[in-house]
Amino acid sequence: GEDVEQSLFLSVREGDSSVINCTYTDSSSTYLYWYKQEPGAGLQLLTYIFSNMDMKQDQRLTVLLNKKDKHLSLRIADTQTGDSAIYFCAESRGGGYQKVTFGTGTKLQVIP
């Protein structure tokens, strides 16, 4: 079945860039997502990218997709303490097939 892998933990200093990586196995993935989970809360969609795109930028967030290697990354520029959270990579096939497969989550710790 589908599998989405992430490293479990990342620690960065405030003001630095953070890069969170993800690999997935489903070559039928149509959409890839990044969700953010703040402490004590549910997940919230942060950004997404279509599988026919290589890059998407949204303010401090840059998503890079290497479809050949099935590798997705999320770069957060000028990381702030408010960015401390768990970040989940996810993928779906689209086309009405509603199942989304989530990764294991990466806990980002921002050191002041």
Place this chain on the structure above:
Amino acid sequence: DVKVTQSSRYLVKRTGEKVFLECVQDMDHENMFWYRQDPGLGLRLIYFSYDVKMKEKGDIPEGYSVSREKKERFSLILESASTNQTSMYLCASSLTGTGYLETQYFGPGTRLLVL
């Protein structure tokens, strides 16, 4: 704004008890999901429903059942709670037909402890 609410934030139950977790969404979404979240394992899909009275097994349905009698409400049932069901339970909903983009909206979660 989409709102997904879950009946309890924290729940403590004893082994063997029947447990009901309720989820309600207010945006007329067709699809609803139940996940459990465990450290190092991420989110794992238990069950989902794409319409009233319809349900599909996810990746880990054993020990759980679900009920969807009304479009806005999706219940997760633990028939006989066991300690290995201690976890964070997350409910989500999504809309069908949004150009294939399956954005899921999550509730705040229920942290269940089974003693």
